[in-house]
Amino acid sequence: MTEFCACAIVGHLWIVPEANSVSTRADFSSGLQKLRSGCAAQPADVLAVLSAGSPDEQEALRQAAEDTLLHHCGADVQLRGLIEFSNVCACDCLYCGIRKGNRQLPRYTLTHEDIVGTALWCVKQGYGSIVLQAGERRDRRFIDGLVDVLRAIKSATRSERLPDGLGITLSVGEQSRADYARLREAGAHRYLLRMETFSPALFARLHPPSQTFAARLECLHALRDTGFMVGTGVMIGIPGQTLADLAHDLCMFAALDVDMIGMGPYIPHTRSAMPDDWPVPPVATRLDWTLRMIAVARLLLRDANIAATTALQTLDPQGRERALRCGANVMMPQTTPPGVRRHYQLYDGKPCLDDQPEACAACLAQRIAGAGRRIGREGWGDAPHFARRTAGPAGGTAAATPPS
Numbered sequence: 377m378t379e380f381c382a383c384a385i386v387g388h389l390w391i392v393p394e395a396n397s398v399s400t401r402a403d404f405s406s407g408l409q410k411l412r413s414g415c416a417a418q419p420a421d422v423l424a425v426l427s428a429g430s431p432d433e434q435e436a437l438r439q440a441a442e443d444t445l446l447h448h449c450g451a452d453v454q455l456r457g458l459i460e461f462s463n464v465c466a467c468d469c470l471y472c473g474i475r476k477g478n479r480q481l482p483r484y485t486l487t488h489e490d491i492v493g494t495a496l497w498c499v500k501q502g503y504g505s506i507v508l509q510a511g512e513r514r515d516r517r518f519i520d521g522l523v524d525v526l527r528a529i530k531s532a533t534r535s536e537r538l539p540d541g542l543g544i545t546l547s548v549g550e551q552s553r554a555d556y557a558r559l560r561e562a563g564a565h566r567y568l569l570r571m572e573t574f575s576p577a578l579f580a581r582l583h584p585p586s587q588t589f590a591a592r593l594e595c596l597h598a599l600r601d602t603g604f605m606v607g608t609g610v611m612i613g614i615p616g617q618t619l620a621d622l623a624h625d626l627c628m629f630a631a632l633d634v635d636m637i638g639m640g641p642y643i644p645h646t647r648s649a650m651p652d653d654w655p656v657p658p659v660a661t662r663l664d665w666t667l668r669m670i671a672v673a674r675l676l677l678r679d680a681n682i683a684a685t686t687a688l689q690t691l692d693p694q695g696r697e698r699a700l701r702c703g704a705n706v707m708m709p710q711t712t713p714p715g716v717r718r719h720y721q722l723y724d725g726k727p728c729l730d731d732q733p734e735a736c737a738a739c740l741a742q743r744i745a746g747a748g749r750r751i752g753r754e755g756w757g758d759a760p761h762f763a764r765r766t767a768g769p770a771g772g773t774a775a776a777t778p779p780s
Contacts, residue, residue, distance in 0.1 A: 400424075404433050411675040412440050423623040426672050434668070441671035441703035448679040449705050453744045454757030456545060457498035457506040458708040460720040461486040461525075462518075465511025467549070468584050469572075471611070473645035473721045474511050480647060484716045485510075488525055494711055495529045495542055501737055505543035505756050507568070507708055512549030519555050522548065526562035543756030545607075545636075550595045556602045566758070567599050568607040568638055574628040575621045578614060596632060605762045607636025607681075612669055613662030614642045615654035622669060630676045635762040636706075637673050637680060640687035641666045643723035663691045667702045674703030681706045681759040690725040700747040706757075707744065710736045 407421035428434045462485040463474045474481060486494075491508070498506050508525070530541040545566035546559060556567070571592055573579050579589040599606045610625045629637060641662040644650060657665075666688060673682055684704035688695030696707065710728045712720065718729050728736050744751055 452752030530563035609639035640685035
């Protein structure tokens with residue numbers, strides 16, 4: 377990964393200068409060169425590159441990110457069959473469509489048999505990995521049931537092609553260290569916990585007081601300590617968010633040395649609790665910023681897995697293909713049973729709500745080919761970054777030490 381000067385870190389936070397109204401071409405060129413070469417870069421360099429304004433600067437950034445991806449990860453796009461197994465949530469994040477306070481939402485939880493059956497369908501489609509995603513719950517019944525599901529999936533999906541069964545990513549929010557350890561032991565080996573923003577001030581605006589920035593950040597450390605391949609991400613275009621905030625997010629990805637990144641544009645939900653007077657940036661701005669964020673993240677964390685998220689397709693029919701060309705290398709075909717899929721909408725306008733899983737798979741295959749890429753068919757499709765990070769000095773590289 378690209379190195380940063382240690383003096384740029386203060387506690388958990390990077391010091392990122394506020395963006396000037398105009399970023400100079402010299403600043404952009406210098407910053408891009410540092411990020412491409414992997415030499416020591418300052419947060420100001422990240423901001424200068426992220427602020428790429430002219431078409432030629434944006435194309436230079438995109439090309440650099442794509443070159444970096446192909447060199448470090450290859451042309452394969454890794455698929456993760458997405459199973460949204462429950463929309464029951466104990467949290468009340470202001471922006472979210474499945475928040476606890478949305479009383480009009482029909483709630484569902486798939487049965488053990490339905491989840492395992494969907495996982496087996498994913499194996500038949502040739503997927504090597506799945507994502508199990510749900511609203512946040514910490515009750516014993518939820519954790520015990522999830523442990524049973526993980527063990528059943530691992531047992532049922534072992535084959536010559538997948539001797540250890542499907543690779544499993546979890547995205548079920550903040551849990552205790554003990555429960556993270558149970559989930560890891562049961563067979564999950566990747567975990568996505570999005571911070572949504574690394575700005576404590578923005579985080580506080582988006583969440584009730586009971587949900588704290590410090591607690592969520594601590595969970596990322598706990599996941600790493602437990603041995604998970606760790607992923608995080610942010611929303612882009614939150615009301616009040618600046619490019620300096622986003623540059624800070626990128627610097628935190630690097631400081632935490634994450635293995636996976638999943639981020640997408642902020643898209644309002646009609647039943648969210650976001651105040652009406654918070655202005656949302658235009659669609660074009662949110663789309664542009666998201667693609668730039670993916671590209672700069674690729675330069676910072678060269679061999680991490682970065683998702684081309686579904687939300688991009690909501691803003692632009694070609695959004696996910698554009699993300700692939702900016703350095704993304706993971707896509708998540710929708711495999712949630714169609715009968716409940718409409719009840720898992722974190723934002724308005726989510727695509728593929730009525731498509732059959734087979735149609736989603738065929739559509740993604742076409743999108744990947746159209747972007748000049750190919751589907752990865754080997755094993756779990758884990759990020760090379762994780763193997764390098766966990767090798768440490770004995771493997772010839774040392775993982776960056778995250779802020780403590």
